[in-house]
Amino acid sequence: MASLLWGGDAGAAESERLNGHVTATEPGRASGWELEQHSLREMCWGGEGGAPVAFGVGCQFSNLIHSQKNLLGIKSATIPNVDGSVNRIEDDDEDDVVDLAANSLLNKLIRQSLVESSHRVEVLQKDPSSPLYSVKTFEELRLKEELLKGIYAMGFNRPSKIQEMALPMMLAHPPQNLIAQSQSGTGKTAAFVLAMLSRVNALKLFPQCLCLAPTYELALQTGRVVERMGKFCVDVQVMYAIRGNQIPRGTDVTKQIVIGTPGTVLDWCFKRKLIDLTKIRVFVLDEADVMIDTQGFADQSIRIQRALPSECQMLLFSATFEDSVWQFAERIIPDPNVIKLRKEELTLNNIRQYYVLCGNRKDKYQALCNIYGGITIGQAIIFCQTRRNAKWLTVEMMQDGHQVSLLSGELTVDQRASIIQRFRDGKEKVLITTNVCARGIDVKQVTIVVNFDLPVNQAEEPDYETYLHRIGRTGRFGKKGLAFNMIEVDKLPLLMKIQDHFNSSIKQLDPEDMDEIEKIEY
Ligand SMILES: Nc1ncnc2c1ncn2[C@@H]1O[C@H](COP(=O)(O)OP(=O)(O)OP(=O)(O)O)[C@@H](O)[C@H]1O
Numbered sequence: 001m002a003s004l005l006w007g008g009d010a011g012a013a014e015s016e017r018l019n020g021h022v023t024a025t026e027p028g029r030a031s032g033w034e035l036e037q038h039s040l041r042e043m044c045w046g047g048e049g050g051a052p053v054a055f056g057v058g059c060q061f062s063n064l065i066h067s068q069k070n071l072l073g074i075k076s077a078t079i080p081n082v083d084g085s086v087n088r089i090e091d092d093d094e095d096d097v098v099d100l101a102a103n104s105l106l107n108k109l110i111r112q113s114l115v116e117s118s119h120r121v122e123v124l125q126k127d128p129s130s131p132l133y134s135v136k137t138f139e140e141l142r143l144k145e146e147l148l149k150g151i152y153a154m155g156f157n158r159p160s161k162i163q164e165m166a167l168p169m170m171l172a173h174p175p176q177n178l179i180a181q182s183q184s185g186t187g188k189t190a191a192f193v194l195a196m197l198s199r200v201n202a203l204k205l206f207p208q209c210l211c212l213a214p215t216y217e218l219a220l221q222t223g224r225v226v227e228r229m230g231k232f233c234v235d236v237q238v239m240y241a242i243r244g245n246q247i248p249r250g251t252d253v254t255k256q257i258v259i260g261t262p263g264t265v266l267d268w269c270f271k272r273k274l275i276d277l278t279k280i281r282v283f284v285l286d287e288a289d290v291m292i293d294t295q296g297f298a299d300q301s302i303r304i305q306r307a308l309p310s311e312c313q314m315l316l317f318s319a320t321f322e323d324s325v326w327q328f329a330e331r332i333i334p335d336p337n338v339i340k341l342r343k344e345e346l347t348l349n350n351i352r353q354y355y356v357l358c359g360n361r362k363d364k365y366q367a368l369c370n371i372y373g374g375i376t377i378g379q380a381i382i383f384c385q386t387r388r389n390a391k392w393l394t395v396e397m398m399q400d401g402h403q404v405s406l407l408s409g410e411l412t413v414d415q416r417a418s419i420i421q422r423f424r425d426g427k428e429k430v431l432i433t434t435n436v437c438a439r440g441i442d443v444k445q446v447t448i449v450v451n452f453d454l455p456v457n458q459a460e461e462p463d464y465e466t467y468l469h470r471i472g473r474t475g476r477f478g479k480k481g482l483a484f485n486m487i488e489v490d491k492l493p494l495l496m497k498i499q500d501h502f503n504s505s506i507k508q509l510d511p512e513d514m515d516e517i518e519k520i521e522y
Pocket residue numbers: 028155156157158159160163182183184185186187188189190191318319439440441442444472476477
């Protein structure tokens with residue numbers, strides 16, 4: 001099988017479906033321009049030999065292949081656009097031509113799923129009840145030219161509902177404060193990143209935007225979005241205020257956007273005096289629900305906020321909004337505009353949820369293996385409630401020859417970052433984790449989430465928010481996803497409570513019935 005390079009959002013979905021025979025450019029990167037050359041090489045030669053071939057959708061992808069074809073060794077590529085037209089790239093040497101259009105597998109994919117999957121987001125963006133719905137285009141949101149370029153380079157076509165609603169408020173003059181909630185994977189990060197990039201003054205060499213994130217990983221992830229979206233904003237730079245980033249006291253921090261975790265930011269502001277909070281113009285508090293669940297973070301965030309100037313714009317984002325989050329939000333954001341979804345809008349309609357009844361841990365594992373063997377999995381995240389269970393499961397799966405990695409809280413931040421990066425790059429297909437990774441991490445190729453243990457709180461009641469955050473790791477931005485819950489019989493009432501809480505259906509699955517499992521579709 002030749003190795004294939006597949007581009008764009010739709011390409012990512014197909015990469016999953018072809019189970020490793022196709023490597024996608026990073027999803028969302030319709031253009032692929034940002035890909036580093038070595039990663040292009042790796043992707044193209046990563047298959048089992050044979051000529052590298054390129055396949056993607058859209059003219060930007062075509063441009064990429066055109067410009068890189070010598071490097072990639074590509075002789076020919078036929079690149080259909082979603083509108084049905086075709087871009088064709090050929091080498092002079094006819095003998096070496098690899099023509100993908102002739103490949104029936106790929107033709108089938110274009111018809112069946114590629115176009116379908118990119119259209120799906122468009123359809124959702126026209127459905128007023130969808131969180132991806134928008135009436136406006138990005139141009140109508142009056143974003144700066146260089147930001148529009150950044151957005152389109154990331155493969156975004158239209159704003160999502162939260163982006164469409166929040167951006168005009170965030171960009172208004174005088175600046176308005178905002179508390180906003182929208183479900184997982186609907187574009188909140190992109191929304192506030194656009195707000196920060198719109199307000200920053202590249203000529204002023206000191207921190208002007210400050211974003212607090214609850215974990216090291218999320219801070220890095222958000223920073224990457226700033227870097228990608230802001231790549232045409234010349235001279236705008238990001239700095240990470242996270243543990244391990246040792247900046248000596250007295251250093252002149254010249255970067256305009258600082259993203260960090262509350263403890264380190266506090267240290268940088270008050271002890272090391274690296275950031276002058278009185279100069280901050282935009283303050284963002286992301287994943288507020290996670291912040292308040294983490295000891296000390298709420299107080300630290302409030303201390304930081306209290307030192308900001310009154311004219312600083314304050315923005316708070318959260319995927320869920322229990323009363324406690326709301327109270328915190330109102331404490332920290334003065335005079336806010338509010339965008340809040342009704343509870344029944346919170347369920348993730350694009351994610352099909354199942355449960356399997358099991359006797360014990362071994363049964364759960366067996367059921368997991370049956371599911372794993374029965375359906376095509378892109379990448380999967382498996383959540384366990386304890387580190388012990390996570391370790392046990394990792395060992396079992398490895399002994400059975402699966403390529404898995406384990407992410408748990410006892411690892412150093414560097415180790416965690418490297419595991420997430422490997423997973424993001426598709427080097428491991430399964431990530432086993434505890435709650436560390438439940439929130440915010442955005443890996444679009446994740447098609448399956450497994451709750452090996454149901455999330456419960458200390459009172460042994462269902463932890464609804466964590467459930468939502470966990471399954472929200474799949475089904476990003478309208479993509480389809482599957483969630484499987486492995487349930488011991490005595491935990492069934494908890495699952496039923498979750499079902500009622502979100503008013504969504506969680507179907508029972510017989511783990512022995514391979515026919516049924518194989519019929520499961522995204
Ligand atoms: N307008 C858009 N068009 C296409 N893709 C988008 C758009 N906005 C965001 N995305 C993509 O959708 C995915 C989810 O977006 P994002 O991470 O901003 O969601 P979120 O609401 O912050 O999620 P979470 O609550 O889980 O943190 C990302 O991969 C992002 O690149």
